[in-house]
Structure formats: structure tokens, C-alpha cells
Amino acid sequence: MSTNSAINVDKLNVSFGDSHVVKDLSFAVEPGESYGIVGESGSGKSTVLRVLAGLNRDWSGEVDILGKRQPKIRDKAFYRAVQMVFQDPYGSLHPKKTVDDTLAEPLAIHGIRDAETKISRALQDVGLPASFRFRYPHQLSGGQRQRVAIARALVLEPTILLLDEPTSALDVSIQAEVLNLLQALRHERKLTYILVSHDLAVVGHMCERLLVMQFGRGVEEMTAATLAARAPQTAYAQQLLTASEGFRRAG
């Protein structure tokens, strides 16, 4: 674990009441790296991202981001540098705000000029026609909402992007466009990503390394090459790889 990691998590623990959902989790992400998190549903993946993003204040352990030890409550500059795309876009979009309001708001909060150009650019980047600017979330399909959520995270040009299932509601052609965009931005601007996904092929394509989680713990960290060679060490990771081959009808 180098000291100049973009993100360094050491012995992170998170509980909700009596349930201890993240247990002694440690990992580090290098600047410019794309790091995957996969694992069991309910194993704490979204919770980890929410802690990193400063949205959960009930945790213990140490979190360093961009060289700074992170307090429970973050400042405004933090939110400009670190953006999150939420797993459930409907819940993260305000029902009474148009796409335009949703994208204009973060720009206004951070006093960024030239909102007009930035908003059109962000919509174009995620493949949404300009005519969608004045639609409300309920007037969009599931995948269109997810793209608005991605556009909102990109519009601030953050350094770190925390992506929680960013393409799970997208058809594979739009997914390819969004993933290509994310890769291009990462290389151009040296961005750092954490990508949570259930799709091992997506993680293999996007990430250099990944962490497998189960029951709130990191069970195995591996490289994308190990994943592609289907050569993980642990039984659980192996099970995930087998399951990703598709449905088998017995008999």
C-alpha cells in the first residue's frame, strides 16, 4: 500500500444498529487506476462507496482520499473532486426536477461558468438527445434515467468517480458507449474509478484489479488477468465465475 494512493481504506467497519455490514475492510486504489468491486448482493458494496463519498457518517477505520485523511463530514471541495453514480437512479434523481435542473444545480453550487455548454456536452456524452433536457425523471425510461445520473456526475469534471452499477440498466450498445467514454476520460484526465458491478465481463474490461466481497469482508483481491484466466484462489470467487456462464436447466 503506497502512501500516495488516490484512495486508501484501512480497517473500515460499518454497522446499522445491530447489523455489522462492513468488517475490517482494507484496500488501496492508485491514481489513474480503475478498481472493481464485485460480490454477493447485500455484502456491503454500496455501503463502502457511500462511506467514501461522505454520505455515511457512521463508520470507523481510516479513509484517505487524494492524500488527505477524511473526516466524517467533508467540505465543498471534496464533493467537486469526488462524485458518485448511484445504483438506483430513480431514487437519486429529484422527481420534480427536469434533467436540465439536475445538471445545472451542481454547476451553480460550485460557481462554475458556462453551464449551457457543459450541460449540452454532458448529455451528448451519454447519448441523450437535447430534446430530453426539459423532461422529468418519470418521463424517461430506466436506462435514460441512469444516463442522466452519469451525466450529472461527469458535469463537475471530478478526479475520482465512484460508480455503483453504472450500466446495469443500459442495453449493451449504450453500455459500450458509456464504458468507452469512461475509459477515454480516465486516460485523458487521469481519473481514478471504483466500479461496482455484477457483470464480471464489464469489470474485466474496465478494471486493472478487483476485490471480491462476501458478508461485508473482502475475500479476495485479484488482477483482471487472474479473472480472465478464471484462476482465483477462493471458492466464492470461483463460484461467481462459474455462475456468470449463464443459466443451466437441470435434466
Next chain:
Amino acid sequence: MADAPLLTLDDLRVDFHTPTGIVNAVRGLSFTLGRERLGIVGESGSGKSMTGRAILDLIPHPGVVTAKRMEFRGKDLTTMDKASRRKLRGRHISMVMQDPKFSLNPVQTVGDQIAEAYRVHHKASARQAKERSLSMLEAVQIREPGRVYDLYPHEVSGGMGQRVMIAMMLIAEPEILIADEPTSALDVTVQLQVLKILDDLVTSRGMGLIFISHDLHLVKSFCDRVIVMYGGKAMETLPASELDRAQHPYTRGLLGCLPDLDHPREKLATLNRDPAWLA
């Protein structure tokens, strides 16, 4: 298919009359559903969810549904009154919505919502309904069903929300289940276990399943037939096992966009959309 179809749709259309013009969400879709697993894949915004909602009579204002024929087991849905449509909903035809957390009541525990769904359609005491709901949660592979029963929707993970929604829709034992991206937030092992439940219902109880998904591999291995939609229309319908050999350029294009662990590449292929597909 030897027996009569559960559902027949002929020339289904869904239009939204908005201040800036008409949005044609579904543009003349026809298919029949038997006691089978029918997959629907296609472009984001191509009308998959609206098709499901139209079958259930849940198209939001200002959407308008028309069809030459829309029949559930021989009953004409186009002329049926709202109250009878509502009665079909839940008991006979159910839908697992794409945004489960949004479709759940935020101020009621997820367990109580499942129990309530049961009691709407079955005579049961509160205790029986709770027991039934707990066993449903267990069936969809929720760990610690007792704890999760008492959680509110914002306290469950994405994949738990999806399974709560599936439990709630299955508890009424519908004849047709429309599942809109039901497993997109599930890890692959839990996903297969949940699919196994749906599969058993089709095989043993003769349920008809409409399975809307972006996961082409999954649809190929799980479904019997698949409809490929683009711009509100069906581009082609084919046996799911032959998806790899699809002819239509849109379907071929989709297959080319998939990331593949065995064939890594710098940049994923993307689609060239041809306006002629909608002609």
C-alpha cells in the same frame, strides 16, 4: 404450442401526447405468450417497460394505449372496464417493476408489504401471512429473512429490493409474470437461484413469463423465445438458443458490443443505428 395462448397482443401502440409533440413509445407490437419464458431485449427507451405496463393497464397519464387485439386467456382487455382490469392485476397478471425501490411504499416495512400483497388475494390471518412472507423471502435467497422483514425500502440493498419485489409478485401466484430487469442488481450466483424459482413456476405451474432484460447471455440460456425491440417495434423474434445466429443487423450489432473476458480489447464496438430499421 399445443394449448391456447395466455396472452395475445396485436398491433399494440403506446403514445404520449406531450406539449412538444407525440412520443410513440410502442409502435405496433404483436406477439402471443404461452406457458413459456419469453424474453424481450432491446434498445434503452425502445418501449419494453411500456409494453409491460400497457398489459397491466398501468400506463401513466398522458399515455394512450391502443391495440387491434389484446386478450388474456380469450378475454378482451381492450373493452374491459378499469375495475376488472384492476382485479386481474396482481392476482392473474403481475409485474416486477424495473425500479423496485421506487415501486415500494417507503414508509412501510418490506415484510409487511409482502404480507399485505398476500392477504389482498388470499384469506389468511396476519400470522399466516407473515409466515408465508418470511418463507418467500427465504425462497428468493435473502439471508436473515427475519431481520430483512422489518427493514424499510431505503434500508435494503439494490439486489435485496429486487428480490423483495419478486417475492411480493410471486406470493399471489399469478398466471402471467412480467419481470422487468428483475435480476440486474443481483450477483450472478443469487441470480441463478432466483431464475430457478421462475423457471420452476413456468415448468410446474404453467405460468407465462415475460422476461425483460439487457443481459443477452442470460436471455439466451434462460428463455425459450426472444423478441428484439428497437424504437418501439420488434426487429425480429427468434428461438433464444439461436440468438447468436440472429440475422437482423441491430441484433448482430448488439452482440458485437458485449465485453468479453476471453477477447479483451481497448475499445468496445458500438452500433451504427440505421433509420431504415424503423421504416
